[in-house]
Amino acid sequence: xxxxxxxxxxxxxxxxxxxxxxxxxxxxxxxxxxxxxxxxxxxxxxxxxxxxxxxxxxxxxxxxxxxxxxxxxxxxxxxxxxxxxxxxxxxxxxxxxxxxxxxxxxxxxxxxxxx
Amino acid sequence: xxxxxxxxxxxxxxxxxxxxxxxxxxxxxxxxxxxxxxxxxxxxxxxxxxxxxxxxxxxxxxxxxxxxxxxxxxxxxxxxxxxxxxxxxxxxxxxxxxxxxxxxxxxxxxxxx
Numbered sequence: 375x376x377x378x379x380x381x382x383x384x385x386x387x388x389x390x391x392x393x394x395x396x397x398x399x400x401x402x403x404x405x406x407x408x409x410x411x412x413x414x415x416x417x418x419x420x421x422x423x424x425x426x427x428x429x430x431x432x433x434x435x436x437x438x439x440x441x442x443x444x445x446x447x448x449x450x451x452x453x454x455x456x457x458x459x460x461x462x463x464x465x466x467x468x469x470x471x472x473x474x475x476x477x478x479x480x481x482x483x484x485x486x487x488x489x
Numbered sequence: 490x491x492x493x494x495x496x497x498x499x500x501x502x503x504x505x506x507x508x509x510x511x512x513x514x515x516x517x518x519x520x521x522x523x524x525x526x527x528x529x530x531x532x533x534x535x536x537x538x539x540x541x542x543x544x545x546x547x548x549x550x551x552x553x554x555x556x557x558x559x560x561x562x563x564x565x566x567x568x569x570x571x572x573x574x575x576x577x578x579x580x581x582x583x584x585x586x587x588x589x590x591x592x593x594x595x596x597x598x599x600x601x602x
Binding site (some may be wrong): 378380414415416417418419464466471474475477478479480481482483485 | 493498521522523530531532534535538542551578582584586588589590591592593594595
């Protein structure tokens with residue numbers, strides 16, 4: 375089955391620690407995205423990558439970092455600089471970046487709680 | 490100001506009944522409008538994608554309509570089932586911002602027996 379796998383499903387961290395969220399896809403998609411979802415708000419774009427070894431900041435990139443060393447993988451690191459990291463994080467992909475009519479395929483998210 | 494507004498915020502209906510969810514947007518021009526279904530604790534799943542030239546699109550018991558003149562869309566669910574309980578998210582692709590996706594906050598639907 376093709377899809378996007380996010381792990382872990384739940385993550386708990388102490389304030390001040392960096393944490394990395396995993397996102398792996400076997401859809402052979404070029405473009406991958408990280409979104410943050412908070413209650414009562416629409417999804418907000420953190421980072422995106424249209425090809426391997428290239429990525430761009432989204433609307434709320436501060437306190438986050440990413441890498442795209444392999445087509446299948448797009449890990450997100452939440453650093454201690456992120457002021458309010460507790461949220462539901464969603465990874466998504468599309469076959470080709472820039473295709474306006476391509477539906478996003480989402481993973482099932484990682485719920486991060488920082489105390 | 491939110492560029493995509495959804496109403497109502499939440500809705501409870503009885504199994505078997507129909508319902509309509511609303512989406513108003515100010516994003517212009519846009520490439521397409523999408524509806525997603527998100528089950529609790531899961532990622533969103535695409536229901537429909539409509540370009541500005543389409544005014545209706547169906548996916549099983551889900552029918553989306555689009556009025557590009559009034560910048561309104563609706564999602565109609567027919568003969569609701571318990572499995573329709575979810576959040577329904579309206580998303581507009583903004584052509585002038587490189588097809589950036591602007592997400593609504595969603596409508597939470599609960600179908601009860």
